[in-house]
Every structure is written in structure tokens, then in C-alpha cells.
Amino acid sequence: MNHLGNFSLMAIFVLAAYAVAASLLGARKGRPGLVVSAERSILACAALSTAAVFSLVTLLFRSDFRFEYVANYSNRDLPTFYRIAALWAGNDGSLLFWSWLLIVFSAAAVLINRKQNRELMPYVVATLGVIILFFTYMNYWVCNPFEQLAVVTASGAHQVFAPADGRGLNPLLQHPIMVIHPPILYTGYVSFAIPFAFCVAALLSRQLGAEWITSTRRWTLFAWFFLGTGVILGGRWAYVELGWGGYWAWDPVENASLMPWLTATAYLHSVMIQERKGMLKVWNVSLVITTYLLCILGTYLTRSGIVSSVHAFAESDFAKIFLAFIIVAAAFCAWLVISRLPLLKSDNELDSLASRESSFLFNNLLFLAACFAVLWGTLFPVFSEAIQGERVSVGPPFFNKINVPIGLLLLFLTGVGPLLAWRKSSLDSLRRNFLWPAASGLVTGGVLLAFGMRHFYATVCYMLSVFVVATIVQEFHKGTVARRLHRGGNYLSALVDLTLVNTRRYGGYVVHLGMVLIFIGIAGSAFNVDRQADLLPGDSLSVGDYSVKLLRIEDGKTPNYDWVATVLEVRKNGELLGEYDPQKHFYRASEQPTSEVRRYSTFREDLYLVFSGMTEEDKATVQVYLNPLVRWVWIGGIVMFLGTIVIMVPNKRELKLVRQREAEARMREEKALRDEVA
Amino acid sequence: MPTKKLKFIAGTALILGSVLWLAISGFEEGKAYYQTVSELKSMGSRAEGVRLRVGGIVVPGSIVRREGAVEFQISQDNQILPVRYVGKGPLPDTLVDRAEALAEGHYRDGSFEASMVQAKCASKYEAAYGESSEAGPES
Numbered sequence: 001m002n003h004l005g006n007f008s009l010m011a012i013f014v015l016a017a018y019a020v021a022a023s024l025l026g027a028r029k030g031r032p033g034l035v036v037s038a039e040r041s042i043l044a045c046a047a048l049s050t051a052a053v054f055s056l057v058t059l060l061f062r063s064d065f066r067f068e069y070v071a072n073y074s075n076r077d078l079p080t081f082y083r084i085a086a087l088w089a090g091n092d093g094s095l096l097f098w099s100w101l102l103i104v105f106s107a108a109a110v111l112i113n114r115k116q117n118r119e120l121m122p123y124v125v126a127t128l129g130v131i132i133l134f135f136t137y138m139n140y141w142v143c144n145p146f147e148q149l150a151v152v153t154a155s156g157a158h159q160v161f162a163p164a165d166g167r168g169l170n171p172l173l174q175h176p177i178m179v180i181h182p183p184i185l186y187t188g189y190v191s192f193a194i195p196f197a198f199c200v201a202a203l204l205s206r207q208l209g210a211e212w213i214t215s216t217r218r219w220t221l222f223a224w225f226f227l228g229t230g231v232i233l234g235g236r237w238a239y240v241e242l243g244w245g246g247y248w249a250w251d252p253v254e255n256a257s258l259m260p261w262l263t264a265t266a267y268l269h270s271v272m273i274q275e276r277k278g279m280l281k282v283w284n285v286s287l288v289i290t291t292y293l294l295c296i297l298g299t300y301l302t303r304s305g306i307v308s309s310v311h312a313f314a315e316s317d318f319a320k321i322f323l324a325f326i327i328v329a330a331a332f333c334a335w336l337v338i339s340r341l342p343l344l345k346s347d348n349e350l351d352s353l354a355s356r357e358s359s360f361l362f363n364n365l366l367f368l369a370a371c372f373a374v375l376w377g378t379l380f381p382v383f384s385e386a387i388q389g390e391r392v393s394v395g396p397p398f399f400n401k402i403n404v405p406i407g408l409l410l411l412f413l414t415g416v417g418p419l420l421a422w423r424k425s426s427l428d429s430l431r432r433n434f435l436w437p438a439a440s441g442l443v444t445g446g447v448l449l450a451f452g453m454r455h456f457y458a459t460v461c462y463m464l465s466v467f468v469v470a471t472i473v474q475e476f477h478k479g480t481v482a483r484r485l486h487r488g489g490n491y492l493s494a495l496v497d498l499t500l501v502n503t504r505r506y507g508g509y510v511v512h513l514g515m516v517l518i519f520i521g522i523a524g525s526a527f528n529v530d531r532q533a534d535l536l537p538g539d540s541l542s543v544g545d546y547s548v549k550l551l552r553i554e555d556g557k558t559p560n561y562d563w564v565a566t567v568l569e570v571r572k573n574g575e576l577l578g579e580y581d582p583q584k585h586f587y588r589a590s591e592q593p594t595s596e597v598r599r600y601s602t603f604r605e606d607l608y609l610v611f612s613g614m615t616e617e618d619k620a621t622v623q624v625y626l627n628p629l630v631r632w633v634w635i636g637g638i639v640m641f642l643g644t645i646v647i648m649v650p651n652k653r654e655l656k657l658v659r660q661r662e663a664e665a666r667m668r669e670e671k672a673l674r675d676e677v678a
Numbered sequence: 679m680p681t682k683k684l685k686f687i688a689g690t691a692l693i694l695g696s697v698l699w700l701a702i703s704g705f706e707e708g709k710a711y712y713q714t715v716s717e718l719k720s721m722g723s724r725a726e727g728v729r730l731r732v733g734g735i736v737v738p739g740s741i742v743r744r745e746g747a748v749e750f751q752i753s754q755d756n757q758i759l760p761v762r763y764v765g766k767g768p769l770p771d772t773l774v775d776r777a778e779a780l781a782e783g784h785y786r787d788g789s790f791e792a793s794m795v796q797a798k799c800a801s802k803y804e805a806a807y808g809e810s811s812e813a814g815p816e817s
Contacts, residue, residue, distance in 0.1 A: 172771070172772075242770070242771075243768060243771065244767045244768060244770070245767060350682070350686065351682075352682070353682070353685050353686065353689070358686070361686075362689065362690075362693065365690060365693055365694075366693065369693065369694065369697045373697065373701060376701070381712065385712075390711060390712075391711070391712035391731075392709050392710065392711055392712065393709070393710050393712060393731055394704070394705055394708040394709050394710075395708035395709075395710060395782070395794075396708065397704055397707040397708035398701070398704040398705050398707065398708035398709075399704070399708075400704070401700050401701075401703060401704030401707065401708075402697060402700045402701055402704055405696070405700065406697065409693075530766060530767070532766070532767075532768075534745045534746070591774070592771065592772070592774060593771045593774065594771045595768065595771050610768050612768030612769065613743050613748075613768075613769075614743065615743040615744055615745055616742060616743060616744055617744070617745060619745065621743065621768070623767065623768050
């Protein structure tokens with residue numbers, strides 16, 4: 001099996017090199033045959049890469065502990081479900097999985113573009129080929145997952161050995177979310193390679209018209225969708241599995257996934273200005289490139305261990321080679337953009353501060369500022385050590401202080417932007433559009449103050465949330481009413497029809513709504529309360545309206561782990577809610593404990609119970625968190641997910657345009673034919 | 679149209695300026711200096727009153743949970759530092775014997791009072807198999 005894996009990696013390396021050379025040569029010499037052969041070799045790479053992944057998975061399922069990777073990340077008693085997760089539990093395997101995704105998406109891009117973008121494709125294939133070459137090189141020569149465990153015997157020969165059992169999968173990864181979160185997040189990270197390749201191809205071939213923008217926007221949306229979903233699932237996993245009561249800690253690994261999401265979000269907005277007004281071309285090209293470089297940087301940060309983090313893999317040679325790749329790629333892209341500057345001239349100028357364009361511009365500025373702040377904070381230990389020789393870290397206060405106000409400004413723009421007209425909004429239209437939303441926001445603020453809310457940011461956040469929701473409702477309502485006026489029908493069918501006619505616009509509003517819900521959930525954390533106590537059976541503690549009483553302590557064994565549980569009786573205002581048993585598991589193979597939290601979750605708040613351990617005095621240390629509104633973060637995530645699906649549904653209006661254009665082209669051809677005949 | 683451009687520049691400058699100001703003030707609140715155990719010991723009184731981050735390996739058997747606090751020791755290059763965790767929230771599950779721990783907090787009279795502790799079991803997951811032992815992994 002390892003031979004199949006290694007052979008596949010070698011063959012991918014050779015074929016990817018061929019794809020780069022053949023596609024570039026084919027484009028230069030005008031030989032489509034060569035380009036097609038390059039594309040086919042990418043397809044062959046996809047088959048080979050699948051074979052390589054298959055062989056590692058087979059080794060994991062066979063518990064073949066002669067292989068270091070298998071021995072390090074699995075054990076005999078590991079449930080089947082989690083053997084798949086072992087594929088991405090360690091650096092070597094996850095890199096293999098990463099390359100596989102990259103190659104499969106490259107193949108998908110090739111297949112989708114067999115008939116279109118023919119002038120861009122050779123360069124797209126060449127760019128993707130170079131990226132594939134790099135990752136395959138790393139996979140085969142630097143961190144090969146098919147290495148065998150060997151000892152040097154007395155005679156100096158290498159002898160392969162297999163330990164009796166493996167070390168097991170990190171128990172923190174033994175959670176259902178951890179089986180889906182990495183593939184989704186990786187899909188996001190990896191698929192940004194496609195828009196990046198289209199962007200580089202457009203720059204290389206100097207074809208900076210509308211085609212590359214269309215392909216790039218669609219792929220960016222796809223990647224953005226997966227990256228965002230991955231980030232939310234990561235937060236969810238941290239919340240239910242790590243047991244510290246929160247979902248976001250500004251950990252370098254979390255930051256790494258947030259940064260490309262921020263720049264991609266900026267791009268998805270600013271690309272609309274380019275599509276409509278032919279502006280911001282340099283900016284958009286730079287955003288696509290920056291997003292991909294941040295994806296690569298994120299991969300590097302996660303794996304190199306350069307910034308200390310609970311997630312980071314150990315340091316290695318890997319780090320140096322990877323860093324070199326990032327630097328070379330960044331330098332190449334910078335050169336490419338600068339050398340093509342004359343081709344990226346703007347077709348238009350900004351007209352007014354009160355316009356859709358300028359709201360998008362400020363939106364972009366804020367997204368970039370947030371991204372830069374996160375990048376700066378994440379890399380600060382590295383910078384400070386390089387410059388001052390002293391390693392200084394910045395903690396969550398730094399990130400929160402910057403990103404909370406930026407987030408609120410963005411929330412404000414979420415409401416304002418869509419209501420502003422392109423070019424210039426008249427005072428009258430401003431008054432008409434903003435009257436109700438602004439009024440409802442202000443009323444919310446008044447009510448909250450009257451009920452005694454004094455937290456500044458949270459109050460502002462709820463006011464803005466109501467404001468934005470009001471603008472979204474108003475937009476849907478106005479559109480629906482206008483549609484009924486023209487076409488009749490009932491309200492609901494007009495609403496659905498309206499959305500389908502312009503999926504980008506109305507799907508976008510749904511995404512905004514999801515984002516608002518996430519903000520509502522996050523702002524709830526301003527009112528988090530927690531208490532910790534060392535309890536003997538019979539003791540209790542109370543948090544808010546809840547009281548928690550320790551009934552008894554239980555323990556037991558499963559094949560995979562031993563467990564201890566504190567059985568807690570939970571009451572709210574004296575009314576019994578039930579028994580909850582937060583546990584501690586001790587995984588035998590990895591000798592590691594994990595906390596299994598228990599939650600009583602409602603739309604209003606989560607009661608989050610953790611059993612953190614036994615004290616010397618044989619008391620159980622129990623931690624109780626009361627987290628208001630957390631559930632809205634997950635609901636917001638689901639709404640964003642659904643909104644993005646709406647956006648991806650082909651637009652009736654767009655379809656109509658395409659058909660129109662096709663019809664026109666046919667008529668022109670026929671006319672040309674007639675002229676020729678005549 | 680210089681006034682229009684001026685407006686945009688003013689808006690941009692306002693945003694970037696506030697972000698910068700927030701960054702500087704947030705930085706002062708959140709910064710912590712990384713020190714090794716031996717650096718910390720040689721700092722003497724200079725170490726007091728500054729927010730520090732100290733890393734080391736958890737001394738096997740040193741983790742003691744008492745009422746209200748958890749105590750453990752971390753070692754680096756044969757230097758041992760006692761750490762008292764008084765922060766909110768449970769300690770990470772990864773804080774076990776021989777784990778790589780990172781404690782953030784203040785240094786007082788030879789002992790470290792941590793408000794935040796991170797840990798990873800690098801020793802377990804990334805360590806090479808004992809090259810001399812053919813029996814397989816220790817444990």
C-alpha cells in the first residue's frame with residue numbers, strides 16, 4: 001500500500017511538471033493540443049492523488065503500525081468513524097489530504113472550463129500546476145506519510161518494526177464535528193487556489209476583461225462559503241469540546257482561518273463595483289492575491305509552530321521551505337501586479353460620499369483594517385523577537401479592542417450600504433429609506449436603556465442589529481409589493497419570485513441577516529457570568545437564576561477510555577430542570593484526559609457545566625458558565641449558510657441575459673452568413 | 679474635484695487613525711513578555727509588575743489541585759518554577775505531566791501566579807519513538 005502511495009506522489013510530481021511546461025508552451029506557440037494534454041495530466045493527477053489518499057486510509061484501517069503515521073495517530077481500539085479523522089490528525093496526513101483537495105478542485109476547474117475561458121486556461125493550469133508541484137514535493141520529500149518505523153540494528157542495517165499498538169488519536173479530535181470541520185475548512189482554504197489561479201492567469205495573459213472576474217467571483221464565493229462554515233464549526237467544536245465556556249480565543253490557528261475570510265468578504269463586495277463601474281481593478285486583483293497568500297500563510301502558521309498555540313504542530317524543516325514558498329509567491333505576485341498596472345486603469349471615478357460605491361469602499365477598508373490588526377497581533381511575537389530580540393505577545397484585549405468597534409462599523413454599513421443608490425443618493429431617498437430602520441434602532445436603544453442595560457458596545461450592537469434587520473425586511477417588503485403590483489399573485493409567491501429573480505441581491509440580504517444574528521450572539525458574551533466551586537456531594541452553587549447541586553460522583557470504563565462524572569441536579573428559580581453529568585475522560589492510548597461538558601441550552605442562554613477535576617481534599621471542582629444568547633451564533637451561521645446557497649442558485653435575470661446574448665450572437669452569425677451568400 | 683477627494687481622504691484617515699489608536703491602547707493592555715524560566719529568575723525585581731509568559735515542561739507529579747487554585751511546576755534547562763493557577767475557567771485538559779505549558783501572569787517572590795495557562799502534549803504526539811527500544815513506544 002505504501003508503494004502505491006509513494007508511486008502516486010512521484011507520478012503527480014512528474015505530471016504536474018509536465019502540465020506547467022506543456023500549458024505554457026502550448027499557449028505561447030498557439031498549440032491547443034499541448035494545452036489539452038496539460039489539462040488531461042491534471043485529471044490524471046486527481047486519480048493518482050485519490051489513490052495516495054486511499055492507500056493511507058487503508059493503512060489506517062489495517063492498523064499497520066509499521067508506519068510511523070499510523071502508529072502516531074491511531075490505535076487498535078479507535079472507532080472506525082475516527083480512523084478517517086486520523087487522516088488529517090497529523091501534519092503529514094493532513095498535507096496529503098490538503099494536496100488531494102487541491103488537485104481535485106484543479107481537475108474540477110479544468111472540467112468546468114473545457115469550453116469556456118479557453119485563453120485563460122493554459123495559465124490557470126500552469127499556476128495550479130506550480131502549486132501542486134510545491135505541495136507534492138513537500139508530501140513526498142519533506143513530510144511523507146508513508147515513512148516506516150525503523151531501528152538501526154547492531155550490524156548497521158535498518159530494520160522495520162511495528163509497535164504492539166499505536167499512540168491513538170488525540171482525544172480532542174474524537175468528536176463528530178472534528179470529522180467534518182477539517183475537511184470543510186480545508187476545502188475553503190484550498191479552493192481559494194482556483195480564483196487565485198484565474199487572477200494570475202488574467203494578469204499573465206493580459207486579458208483583464210470581464211471573464212476572469214466572473215469565474216473568480218463564483219469560485220471565491222464557493223471557497224468563502226466553505227471557509228466561513230469551517231470557522232463557525234471550529235468555534236462550535238471549541239465550545240462543546242474544549243470546555244472553557246467560549247468559542248473564540250483569538251488563538252493563532254483561529255486567526256489564521258479568519259484572515260482570508262475577511263479579505264475574501266471584502267473582495268465579494270468590491271467585485272460588484274468592478275462589475276458595474278469598472279473601478280477598483282488593482283484593488284480587486286490585490287485582494288484575490290492577498291486572500292490566497294493568507295490561506296497559505298494560515299497553513300504555515302498552523303503547521304510550523306512558529307507562533308505558540310495549542311494547535312500548532314511541532315517545528316520542522318517544513319517551516320523553512322514553506323516560508324520560502326510564501327516569500328517567492330508574494331514577490332512574484334507583487335511583480336505581476338506592478339508590471340500590469342497600466343492595464344488595470346479605472347474606468348470611472350467616485351461621485352459621492354453618499355453612494356453605494358463609497359459604502360463598499362469603506363466596508364473594504366474596515367475589512368482590511370480588521371485583517372491587518374489580526375495579522376499584526378498574531379505575528380507580533382515573531383516580529384518583536386526579530387526586531388527587539390524580545391518575544392512579546394498580545395492577548396485577546398488587543399484583538400477585541402480593535403475588532404469590536406470595526407465589527408460594529410461594519411454592522412452599520414451592512415444596513416446602510418444596500419439602501420444607498422449607485423453613484424449618488426438624493427437627500428429625499430435617504431429620508432425615505434432610512435426613516436423606519438433608524439427609528440426602530442433608536443427605539444431599541446431607548447428600551448434597552450430603560451431596562452437598565454449599561455454596556456456601551458452591547459447596546460450599540462443591539463441598536464444596530466435591529467436597524468439592519470429593519471432595512472432587510474424593508475427591502476424584501478418593498479420589492480415584493482412592487483412585484484405584486486406588476487405581476488399580481490399572493491405575497492408569498494411574489495416574495496419567492498423576487499428572490500429567485502435576483503438571487504445575488506436577496507441571497508446577500510439573507511447572509512447579512514445571518515451575520516446580524518451572529519453579532520447578537522457575540523454581543524451576548526458581554527453578559528457572561530461564571531462561577532467555580534469545589535463541591536462535596538450535597539453541596540450546591542448558584543449562578544443567576546440557576547442552582548446546581550452535586551448529587552454524586554460516578555465512574556466507569558469503555559474500551560477507549562476511563563471516565564469520571566459528576567452528577568448535578570440543575571434547577572432554575574427552584575424548578576427542577578434535570579440531572580446533568582459533565583465528565584472527565586482518560587484516554588488510555590494517548591494517556592490524555594478530556595472534559596466532556598454538559599449544556600442546558602435555550603434561545604435565551606446556555607448553562608454550561610464543566611467538571612474540571614478532583615482536589616486533594618476529594619472535592620469535585622465544578623465550573624458553571626451562564627452564556628446569554630450563544631445559540632444565536634450557531635443559528636446565524638446556519639442562516640448565512642442558507643443565504644449563500646440562495647446566492648449560488650443561478651439568477652433568473654442572469655440566465656435571461658445569457659440567453660439574450662446567445663440569441664444575439666446567433667442572429668449576428670446568421671446575418672454574416674447571409675451577407676456572405678449574398 | 680478636490681473637495682470630494684478630500685472628503686474621502688478625511689474619512690479614510692479618520693478610520694485608520696482610530697484603528698491605530700485602538701491598536702496602541704489595546705496593545706498596552708494585552709502585551710506579555712515571553713521569558714524562559716532561567717531568564718525569569720535572573721530578572722529579579724524587574725520581573726515584578728510586568729505581565730509575563732513563561733514556557734516549560736510540566737514536572738511529572740507536580741500538579742496538585744487544591745481548593746481555589748491549582749499548583750504545578752514547570753521546568754526548563756533544569757530550572758524549576760512553581761506556578762499557581764488562579765485564573766477563571768478550568769485548566770486545559772492538555773495540562774498533564776510532561777506537557778509543554780505556557781503560563782501567563784505575574785511573578786512574585788519566586789513563584790508565578792498565572793491567570794492563563796495553555797498546554798500542548800507535544801511530547802506525546804511528536805516525540806520520536808525510542809530508537810534503541812525495539813519494544814515500541816515507552817508507556
